[in-house]
Amino acid sequence: MKQLLASVAALVLLAAAGPASAEVKLGVIAGLSGVGTSYGIGIRQGAEMAVKEINDAGGVGGQKIDLVVVDDASNPAQSVTAMQRLVSDGVDIVVGGWGSSQVLANMEVSERAGIPYVIVGATNPNITTEKNRWSFRVIQTDSVMAKQIAESAVGPLKMKRIAVMNDSNDYGVGNREVFVAALKKLGLEPVEVQSFQSSDKDFTSQLARIRAANPDGIAIFGTIPAAPAIMNQARDFGIKARFIGTGGLANENLITLAPKASQGTVLTTYFDEDVDADAKAWAERYVKEFSGGAQTPRPVLAAWEYRAIKFIVAPCLAKNGVDKAKVRDCIAGFKGKLFALPGEAKFDKTGQLEQEPVLVEVRGDAFRGFKAN
């Protein structure tokens, strides 16, 4: 009798626990410690802003969005565990992911679990392929960005002796390969190629070799905190070459950590508020909302997370509820205008959002549009 009562009680508890979570669960995975911290902060802020606006306006299809944020410590192995936590938490969709090595690892989990994953912070071309049926990526890939910066280096920037400093992770190596191949097509070979680890602090041995090669341009395919350290140390050693790079440099903390050394750096970025009025308006709102705390606002990273959630994911959730397959198909068929992107944005058949990369230059204390004159 006691056992019967106990099992009935357990069943009742279980049943009661079920419908209580009628909210939509949106998972965010990013590096909030380790080398990706500066980027993870922006991603989280973008998510918080978008979800707050959506929930204040009534949610998606009447349901509020429950935001679940996990930190993967910018480490691929931990990223897999973090993603597994999101899956076992029962998230309906994941929007986030920073770091090509982490995303390449953690997307296996979401693919196996059949959860749509909109990636906002990893640029390795292998992430969006035909066989990744549940994954989408909204930022431009290295195969486009590295090619773009190579063309800008040779064309408008008129560089002839280009050295390459790349991180030895998937992001750095992927960029280097595309960049060097693009240079070759333009008839140039890099004068020196050196690699480093994301967590390295001292770059003297690599910079010594680069200085010996006398470059007029140095491509840095890395992220914070390595990139600003490289720039500072390079200038300390008397290297005057201009720096170029791709998305890894697109973080305001680059300028904070290397205020003098980063001046004049030209890079392809994910978001430039000067592109259109909507972008500027959003950036101002965002900075106002997130200023004044210990975590400074990071518009570049937040912009994609915000746009992905507000304009791509939320409408699909509103229309299709939590049916993952329907949400995925809805995302795949997305066509619309996103601020700071000219024209209409849509995903190609590998799940990659098609768009033109934006070039910016570090001038003063911000990224400004780069005029290729």
Add this chain to the structure above:
Amino acid sequence: MLAQILVGGVATGCIYAIVGLGFTLVYRSMRMVNFAQGQIFMAGTFLGLVIADHFKLPAVPLILVVGAAAFVIGLIVEKLIFRRLYHNHEVFVVGSIGLGIVLTNAIRIFFPEPVPFPKVFGTGIVTFGGAFFQISYVWVVGLTVLLVLGLHVLFAYTKIGRGLRAVAADTEMAGAVGVDVRKSIAQTFGLSFAVAAIAGVLIGPLYFVSFDMGDMIGLKAFSAAVFGGINSIPGTIMGGVIIGLLENLAGGYVSSSYKDLVAFVILLLTLLVRPNGLLGSETPVKV
């Protein structure tokens, strides 16, 4: 390039040596390892950052102020926390790991991202035998030498130092001959905190500081202490410098991916082959 690598190796090695000293000092008195040393070092850097930012102190006063503040904090932490953990080595170790985690996350609340440290040692670049390095490196090496000399004088010639050595050698007897054992232990902790914090101020201007910078350095400093002999001060210094040099050589000539491996391979080999370290000595137990 060799000169560059050697200079970098000596400087990094000195940092491992100084942080390793923290381990050694505590181990000598307590026969226990305080695994929060790396995080204390990191907290010391942030203490230095806050003081330097608010009071704009130049190098030498900054180091003295941070060292003194850390000493006092060490006394307080010993009284509040470590004193309750002495009775059992395992409890002490786990408790110290916990302290490390608390420190890391406390700092993280205020400093979630890497931040630059003011260049209190100036921005000059020194050339020496083909190597270029920031003037901070000279301070690091110089201060390591001063610190070692200072500690030597403390332990060999002052009453307090002799008391600390007595407590380290035989706590009961030291108490029996009148040494205030409680105070000595507290002072040892204070000293280990001060030493780690000073290392933090030295390394601050060289690289950016972040809340997770203490983890790796703490582990490598531990390897340095074990390698050199965890109950020997000169041993720890030597261990630190050797690991720093080998690490940089491996990074320069083999691959920068394997740099971190060096310290841990050395730790493993030491524990397997010569657990007392290079200059450490087995403490004889009289039966």
